[in-house]
Amino acid sequence: xxxxxxxxxxxxxxxxxxxxxxxxxxxxxxxxxxxxxxxxxxxxxxxxxxxxxxxxxxxxxxxxxxxxxxxxxxxxxxxxxxxxxxxxxxxxxxxxxxxxxxxxxxxxxxxxxxxxxxxxxxxxxxxxxxxxxxxxxxxxxxxxxxxxxxxxxxxxxxxxxxxxxxxxxxxxxxxxxxxxxxxxxxxxxxxxxxxxxxxxxxxxxxxxxxxxxxxxxxxxxxxxxxxxxxxxxxxxxxxxxxxxxxxxxxxxxxxxxxxxxxxxxxxxxxxxxxxxxxxxxxxxxxxxxxxxxxxxxxxxxxxxxxxxxxxxxxxxxxxxxxxxxxxxxxxxxxxxxxxxxxxxxxxxxxxxxxxxxxxxxxxxxxxxxxxxxxxxxxxxxxxxxxxxxxxxxxxxxxxxxxxxxxxxxxxxxxxxxxxxxxxxxxxxxxxxxxxxxxxxxxxxxxxxxxxxxxxxxxxxxxxxxxxxxxxxxxxxxxxxxxxxxxxxxxxxxxxxxxxxxxxxxxxxxxxxxxxxxxxxxxxxxxxxxxxxxxxxxxxxxxxxxxxxxxxxxxxxxxxxxxxxxxxxxxxxxxxxxxxxxxxxxxxxxxxxxxxxxxxxxxxxxxxxxxxxxxxxxxxxxxxxxxxxxxxxxxxxxxxxxxxxxxxxxxxxxxxxxxxxxxxxxxxxxxxxxxxxxxxxxxxxxxxxxxxxxxxxxxxxxxxxxxxxxxxxxxxxxxxxxxxxxxxxx
Amino acid sequence: xxxxxxxxxxxxxxxxxxxxxxxxxxxxxxxxxxxxxxxxxxxxxxxxxxxxxxxxxxxxxxxxxxxxxxxxxxxxxxxxxxxxxxxxxxxxxxxxxxxxxxxxxxxxxxxxxxxxxxxxxxxxxxxxxxxxxxxxxxxxxxxxxxxxx
Numbered sequence: 001x002x003x004x005x006x007x008x009x010x011x012x013x014x015x016x017x018x019x020x021x022x023x024x025x026x027x028x029x030x031x032x033x034x035x036x037x038x039x040x041x042x043x044x045x046x047x048x049x050x051x052x053x054x055x056x057x058x059x060x061x062x063x064x065x066x067x068x069x070x071x072x073x074x075x076x077x078x079x080x081x082x083x084x085x086x087x088x089x090x091x092x093x094x095x096x097x098x099x100x101x102x103x104x105x106x107x108x109x110x111x112x113x114x115x116x117x118x119x120x121x122x123x124x125x126x127x128x129x130x131x132x133x134x135x136x137x138x139x140x141x142x143x144x145x146x147x148x149x150x151x152x153x154x155x156x157x158x159x160x161x162x163x164x165x166x167x168x169x170x171x172x173x174x175x176x177x178x179x180x181x182x183x184x185x186x187x188x189x190x191x192x193x194x195x196x197x198x199x200x201x202x203x204x205x206x207x208x209x210x211x212x213x214x215x216x217x218x219x220x221x222x223x224x225x226x227x228x229x230x231x232x233x234x235x236x237x238x239x240x241x242x243x244x245x246x247x248x249x250x251x252x253x254x255x256x257x258x259x260x261x262x263x264x265x266x267x268x269x270x271x272x273x274x275x276x277x278x279x280x281x282x283x284x285x286x287x288x289x290x291x292x293x294x295x296x297x298x299x300x301x302x303x304x305x306x307x308x309x310x311x312x313x314x315x316x317x318x319x320x321x322x323x324x325x326x327x328x329x330x331x332x333x334x335x336x337x338x339x340x341x342x343x344x345x346x347x348x349x350x351x352x353x354x355x356x357x358x359x360x361x362x363x364x365x366x367x368x369x370x371x372x373x374x375x376x377x378x379x380x381x382x383x384x385x386x387x388x389x390x391x392x393x394x395x396x397x398x399x400x401x402x403x404x405x406x407x408x409x410x411x412x413x414x415x416x417x418x419x420x421x422x423x424x425x426x427x428x429x430x431x432x433x434x435x436x437x438x439x440x441x442x443x444x445x446x447x448x449x450x451x452x453x454x455x456x457x458x459x460x461x462x463x464x465x466x467x468x469x470x471x472x473x474x475x476x477x478x479x480x481x482x483x484x485x486x487x488x489x490x491x492x493x494x495x496x497x498x499x500x501x502x503x504x505x506x507x508x509x510x511x512x513x514x515x516x517x518x519x520x521x522x523x524x525x526x527x528x529x530x531x532x533x534x535x536x537x538x539x540x541x542x543x544x545x546x547x548x549x550x551x552x553x554x555x556x557x558x559x560x561x562x563x564x565x566x567x568x569x570x571x572x573x574x575x576x577x578x579x580x581x582x583x584x585x586x587x588x589x590x591x592x593x594x595x596x597x598x599x600x601x602x603x604x605x606x607x608x609x610x611x612x613x614x615x616x617x618x619x620x621x622x623x624x625x626x627x628x629x630x631x632x633x634x635x636x637x638x639x640x641x642x643x644x645x646x647x648x649x650x651x652x653x654x655x656x657x658x659x660x661x662x663x664x665x666x667x668x669x670x671x672x673x674x675x676x677x678x679x680x681x682x683x684x685x686x687x688x689x690x691x692x693x694x695x696x697x698x699x700x701x702x703x704x705x706x707x708x709x710x711x712x713x714x715x716x717x718x719x720x721x722x723x724x725x726x727x728x729x
Numbered sequence: 730x731x732x733x734x735x736x737x738x739x740x741x742x743x744x745x746x747x748x749x750x751x752x753x754x755x756x757x758x759x760x761x762x763x764x765x766x767x768x769x770x771x772x773x774x775x776x777x778x779x780x781x782x783x784x785x786x787x788x789x790x791x792x793x794x795x796x797x798x799x800x801x802x803x804x805x806x807x808x809x810x811x812x813x814x815x816x817x818x819x820x821x822x823x824x825x826x827x828x829x830x831x832x833x834x835x836x837x838x839x840x841x842x843x844x845x846x847x848x849x850x851x852x853x854x855x856x857x858x859x860x861x862x863x864x865x866x867x868x869x870x871x872x873x874x875x876x877x878x
Contacts, residue, residue, distance in 0.1 A: 214762015
């Protein structure tokens with residue numbers, strides 16, 4: 001891991017990378033080379049068969065991975081897909097990251113580096129499998145040429161090529177040099193997933209051994225000769241500025257080398273060690289220009305969002321059929337409820353950091369990033385240097401969850417390094433800085449109204465969201481006439497996040513209200529709150545009309561067989577049609593996101609009305625294809641820890657324009673004692689590629705909240721539960 | 730200056746006695762397997778053994794650690810063989826991002842030394858490290874596997 005590839009000759013092509021590209025990946029054409037007569041060599045001199053595959057003389061297979069590994073396992077999954085088509089010996093597989101600079105210099109040889117939106121596998125599976133298949137074809141052709149036989153008489157398996165008529169064999173390592181000189185085939189046929197032998201199997205991760213010995217290098221562990229360490233404080237009020245600081249007060253403190261202004265809102269102390277830098281920074285008197293945002297509080301935000309729930313206020317329509325408002329107005333019976341979901345911090349275990357080395361004609365950065373190309377664009381912009389003078393060396397991430405898709409910390413590191421040319425600077429945020437300068441899960445409220453006819457059939461549903469748009473802040477180009485399509489995740493009419501119910505009159509709308517707190521993509525993104533809103537409200541509608549929550553849903557899901565299949569799977573496994581154990585209560589939920597269909601069911605007990613013990617969680621996902629079922633199970637269970645931590649313990653509140661929570665003592669996270677075993681059902685139905693890392697996260701919350709209602713008769717409509725004195729037993 | 734014994738080796742470090750042990754281990758001794766997560770002894774990512782007991786090294790000063798035997802994740806494997814907890818972590822494919830796992834493994838190794846066959850309740854009481862990836866299910870399975878190894 002983390003071996004870097006020798007820099008190829010840099011193309012003379014000019015690269016123009018604009019500010020917008022930094023947020024959304026570079027908007028350059030994708031021109032994937034699959035090898036060719038000019039042999040490109042890896043750092044150790046081994047030939048590239050193509051951009052994805054390097055084979056060493058000892059038969060080691062080096063598979064290049066462009067997407068980032070942050071724990072979600074796609075490093076292993078992508079290698080499985082390449083190896084499957086390559087027909088190589090899995091025990092000889094190792095991986096390496098190409099750098100974004102190398103990729104850009106080679107016309108984006110490795111495609112998109114962005115690792116978010118649960119896209120790591122699903123949007124690169126096609127070309128990485130082709131990369132493996134093309135390499136295999138070239139290796140077989142090279143052996144056939146050597147033997148002077150038709151390639152059609154040769155087969156490949158386990159890195160061994162066999163000439164079937166003669167029984168002659170050779171290995172990939174022996175023919176790789178010759179294969180690298182061949183023209184790649186124009187077209188290759190990919191295997192039917194039914195025939196997979198390496199992909200589709202619950203193989204162990206490739207990156208585990210170094211993670212149990214302390215040998216794995218994360219960004220925080222980078223060491224460069226002569227490196228200094230920086231600690232930083234950004235204006236606690238978002239949008240505020242740095243006015244002044246009194247450097248004299250810390251002059252002479254041990255290890256301190258320099259105090260620098262970072263852009264217009266932050267100050268950093270550079271010292272020999274980070275501990276010295278942080279100690280001096282804590283002693284540095286700083287004056288902020290906090291600005292108007294210092295008047296904002298959680299209460300003022302909540303009031304503003306609540307006004308957006310008023311139907312008279314303008315809103316974007318995200319999904320509509322029939323006449324929901326009219327039907328509700330004339331209905332025999334209506335039910336209405338208002339929910340809310342707070343800001344959440346990503347709180348990656350590894351606080352944000354980046355190491356930058358700036359010289360007059362070069363800028364390099366070492367960091368964990370979910371988006372190598374956006375990081376690269378940020379380095380170009382912050383350094384002012386062209387693409388062929390910059391690069392980013394990606395490290396394994398100590399958690400990402402969406403936070404490391406942004407580049408603010410990288411820009412800061414470069415801004416500091418520019419003020420100390422020739423000296424590598426490692427910028428590390430304290431946990432407090434990390435908690436208080438997040439890109440938070442957006443704050444929203446939701447008013448839901450359901451209408452019934454005299455026979456208790458749901459005739460209309462009106463979902464009115466009010467709150468913050470992530471795209472407005474981070475990718476304004478993705479707005480559609482001002483509307484944020486992602487706000488309707490799981491509530492859309494069609495697409496990769498479609499609602500699973502058919503309601504004769506449906507209206508889903510979003511009153512966009514954007515407070516000053518910066519929003520970001522937080523694992524699961526908008527499904528976290530949308531699933532709670534819709535699935536808890538479906539539960540309310542069922543109970544209000546005396547219907548079983550599962551049966552009520554099923555009636556509306558006839559046109560949504562894949563949504564229904566995962567719901568039925570969890571219902572069966574949890575034993576919905578049989579009584580729960582005494583004192584145990586159940587809840588159920590389903591949703592769709594990132595092109596995957598997900599459902600969850602929970603069994604809980606409640607003591608004293610406010611202490612919840614979660615006994616069981618059953619989860620089902622249909623991601624189309626399952627590249628590594630064991631890792632999918634880990635993503636499901638792990639995402640529930642993340643989502644339920646946010647539900648029970650999370651919630652970032654705003655006071656005087658800043659976030660109040662500063663560390664894990666006030667922004668807690670679930671521990672092992674609080675988390676039950678998750679019983680996962682991975683049920684790929686084929687024909688589409690869905691995501692894995694995020695979609696399932698959203699069903700644990702509503703399943704638990706619905707079980708809480710079943711247990712207590714009390715409906716929880718506000719997150720986090722700690723605000724209502726509800727906690728884990 | 731401080732004299733520390735880390736993984737059986739003597740270190741003479743240019744560090745003030747009130748420096749948190751975590752930072753002396755990472756920055757002065759250069760052993761980066763021990764991780765910074767919170768700095769307030771909440772998350773456990775910095776867990777090391779002090780005379781065989783699991784301690785959150787961000788909450789102990791260099792002065793307090795002097796004269797004691799400090800073991801970090803790098804020193805857990807004895808004689809080139811992985812500790813049974815490390816092996817169980819590999820066998821059960823526990824880590825996701827892996828950042829918290831040095832501390833998790835050190836906490837579990839200390840638990841098993843005192844309580845070789847912990848029950849689920851024992852695990853719940855003793856292992857309080859934060860893992861944001863949510864590897865708890867595999868952690869629990871691997872603890873039981875290590876206990877029977």
